[in-house]
Amino acid sequence: MIAIVNPELDRYVHDHSEPPPALLDELREFTLAHEPRAVMQVGRVEGALLRMLVALIQARRVLEIGTFTGYSALSMAEALPPDGELITCDRDPEVARIARSFFDRSEHGGKIRIALGDALATLRAMPASPAFDLVxxxxxxxxxxxxxxEALPRLRRGGLIVADNTLWSGEVLAPESADGRAIAAFNDLVFRDPRVEKVMLTVRDGVTLARKR
Ligand SMILES: C[S@@+](CC[C@H](N)C(=O)[O-])C[C@H]1O[C@@H](n2cnc3c(N)ncnc32)[C@H](O)[C@@H]1O
Known part of the structure; x- marks a missing residue:
């Protein structure tokens, strides 16, 4: 992944954003040491952004599509109220096992349920109510x-869809790969969608916020 923001500024932003609790640092280090795909975890700045978004909209129900080793899920769960719920979907039992082992060590882990299996099938099987506050x-x-x-009908009015990697290392300017083309098509879809108010942020690999009207 190339840096969207100048690396020195990126480091400055990292160093001046809310530090995560020790357990999240440990999860990050564990993932770096044991997972070849560690670059996928959202990390400190985006984790802090997600936590703040959950707090700002006073979310009680959150859906995550893509658990990996659990960094973003645990970040968001921290901002949920004690009776809040976060459902996180992944099809890889090995990363789900790692995620669960860290969730179980957190006082917020009881709010998190892992839905193992294909995320689209999981999502399609979910009723529209109770609605999610953030996906x-x-x-x-x-x-x-x-x-x-699939997420939009299951989101409350005023709720947020947050999509990661929407700049795809800058490839959205001239997509070459299938993933790059898919992300560019997604960005066009959201931009043209009158059902949401949207903003793209140059955080990490690009983060899109789409607020349901
Ligand atoms: C970018 S990682 C998620 C990173 C995570 N949010 C974090 O902060 O650590 C994407 C995850 O999506 C999962 N995934 C990919 N395709 C999937 C699918 N069709 N259904 C369920 N999970 C899927 C992968 O197994 C992988 O763990």
């Missing part, structure tokens, strides 16, 4: 439009 999309890029279309 974080961070799984296979080609399915972003499908996740978005």
């Amino acid at each position: 974080f999309i961070d799984a296979d890029k080609e399915r972003y439009p499908a996740y978005y279309e």
